[in-house]
Amino acid sequence: MTVVCLKAETVLAVQLITRHRTVRLVALLAAVVVAATWMSPRDNAREAFRTVFVVSGAVASVAASRVLSPGAALASVGRAAGAWWHAPVGRLLGVGLVTTATASVAVVTLTGTHDHSTMLLFVSSAQAIGLGGIVMVLAPAWGASAAGAIGLLMALLGPLPPSTVEAMLGDGSLFERVGVVLWNALPLAWRGLRVLEEGMIVDLAVFALWVFVSIASAAWIVVPAGFWADGPRRPS
Amino acid sequence: MTLVAVHEATKRWTRSRGRWLGVDRISFEVDPGEIVGVVGPNGAGKSTLLRALSGTARLTRGSMVIDGFRAGTRGARRAFGYAADPPLMPPELSGFEWLQYVASHRATSRGHRLRLMQWALELIDGESFADRRIGTYSRGMAQRLAFGAAAIVGERVLGLDETLNGIDPIVHRRLRGRIRELGGAGRVVLIASHDLATIERITTRVLVLVEGRLAADVSTATLLDHRVAEVTVTGDARVAAGRLLAHYPEGTPTQLGVLIPLQRGLSIEHVLATCREERLPIAQSRTRYETLEDIVLRATAAAAEKA
Numbered sequence: 396m397t398v399v400c401l402k403a404e405t406v407l408a409v410q411l412i413t414r415h416r417t418v419r420l421v422a423l424l425a426a427v428v429v430a431a432t433w434m435s436p437r438d439n440a441r442e443a444f445r446t447v448f449v450v451s452g453a454v455a456s457v458a459a460s461r462v463l464s465p466g467a468a469l470a471s472v473g474r475a476a477g478a479w480w481h482a483p484v485g486r487l488l489g490v491g492l493v494t495t496a497t498a499s500v501a502v503v504t505l506t507g508t509h510d511h512s513t514m515l516l517f518v519s520s521a522q523a524i525g526l527g528g529i530v531m532v533l534a535p536a537w538g539a540s541a542a543g544a545i546g547l548l549m550a551l552l553g554p555l556p557p558s559t560v561e562a563m564l565g566d567g568s569l570f571e572r573v574g575v576v577l578w579n580a581l582p583l584a585w586r587g588l589r590v591l592e593e594g595m596i597v598d599l600a601v602f603a604l605w606v607f608v609s610i611a612s613a614a615w616i617v618v619p620a621g622f623w624a625d626g627p628r629r630p631s
Numbered sequence: 632m633t634l635v636a637v638h639e640a641t642k643r644w645t646r647s648r649g650r651w652l653g654v655d656r657i658s659f660e661v662d663p664g665e666i667v668g669v670v671g672p673n674g675a676g677k678s679t680l681l682r683a684l685s686g687t688a689r690l691t692r693g694s695m696v697i698d699g700f701r702a703g704t705r706g707a708r709r710a711f712g713y714a715a716d717p718p719l720m721p722p723e724l725s726g727f728e729w730l731q732y733v734a735s736h737r738a739t740s741r742g743h744r745l746r747l748m749q750w751a752l753e754l755i756d757g758e759s760f761a762d763r764r765i766g767t768y769s770r771g772m773a774q775r776l777a778f779g780a781a782a783i784v785g786e787r788v789l790g791l792d793e794t795l796n797g798i799d800p801i802v803h804r805r806l807r808g809r810i811r812e813l814g815g816a817g818r819v820v821l822i823a824s825h826d827l828a829t830i831e832r833i834t835t836r837v838l839v840l841v842e843g844r845l846a847a848d849v850s851t852a853t854l855l856d857h858r859v860a861e862v863t864v865t866g867d868a869r870v871a872a873g874r875l876l877a878h879y880p881e882g883t884p885t886q887l888g889v890l891i892p893l894q895r896g897l898s899i900e901h902v903l904a905t906c907r908e909e910r911l912p913i914a915q916s917r918t919r920y921e922t923l924e925d926i927v928l929r930a931t932a933a934a935a936e937k938a
Binding site: 399414466475 | 685686713715720728732735738
């Protein structure tokens, strides 16, 4: 029964994502970016990798903003009354499916039979799902547009390494310190690029940690307050 | 065994524009097979009551127990199907897909899921529109689909919030019959509505809420036990009502006169004699059985007087 419930949540997520015009629009823009990169004369693998990360992150952000958005998507969690983890896991799986499909197209188009293609697909999908998880958690409270915009921003700026961010934000201010801490903590694309270049497994662990944190946070947000205890039974 | 037990339930809403009471110290119990109407003026707490039972609103104080489980827990939510007003369903999906999603959370196998969906579609007469996107539905279609989905989820109790509104008369009649069948099969059906005629027809019991409080809890069967005198006056109805109510304090002022319960040997002749004594010009007078509307009006008037 758990598998059936999980499948239902995943299918619902894919339906909510693929039938929304914003997601389709972002996918179209992503296709344009991929095509432009493919046509550019430079033969630079890092550029292609970066494009794949930006595209998969952008699609994941917008997709994740739909699956628990206020309104019907959020209300459906309460209507179905599944286990606490069904909706967050199933819907993030749906985001993952859409993101991986998009990333696959980008990877095949931009890298072809490059040695790192499979790894690139895996890492970019993992990073995008981590990012999507954060957006999914923000969406119920902030709304789909705000959460999606935050995610898009993280996807677009994500390839910048923390050192660049530090240099950009000035010297020693609180703003700079917060920015650098966030840049190191969030599941951003620069970590994915580092995995491909240096094979840092800890970066993959950061992505996985964010996925778990997102699922737990989303579950905490979407289920009713009394959900966690299954009692008390009335005395007969 | 009691299926729904509500004890001293209080829900206080807090918003940026202030605080107000949704429901205030409401207590009642419902047994299997009962079809219970929840009526009252706008803002009386009908929807809040159903939302609290469904677990989407957390009580400030008191308790709600559904089929032995506290409202909001998974056990209670698996027993309570809720059709909200307005029905919140993804407009991108077709009705069939929505029922498939809901049924997947109940079914033990693929065949079971298909049977649940078929049953729900028959319940709401939804075969003709189930393949269309929900976003293209009329209000009535959306209400029917929400009813079907709630019936799949609510194995023991159904909460219908204004679900029969906006439905054409032919389907309305069929749905009333189906609701009675659900009650006959042992499910509890709670219907919040402003349509008092429908509530009077299909329910076995009615809860009247006024300003968040339970003002009356009446069996619809007892409506036929009570008769009332309805007196319509010419001239200033408010003044006339005031003078008549001085004699009959249990009466209720109406727009054109006054409504007086005929109890403890009181007859319409007594009332008319009082009118003559008070020199009140009467346009029309009649006796009839008490209706749900009378009870709601009386409860509302009593609450206003108390306030």
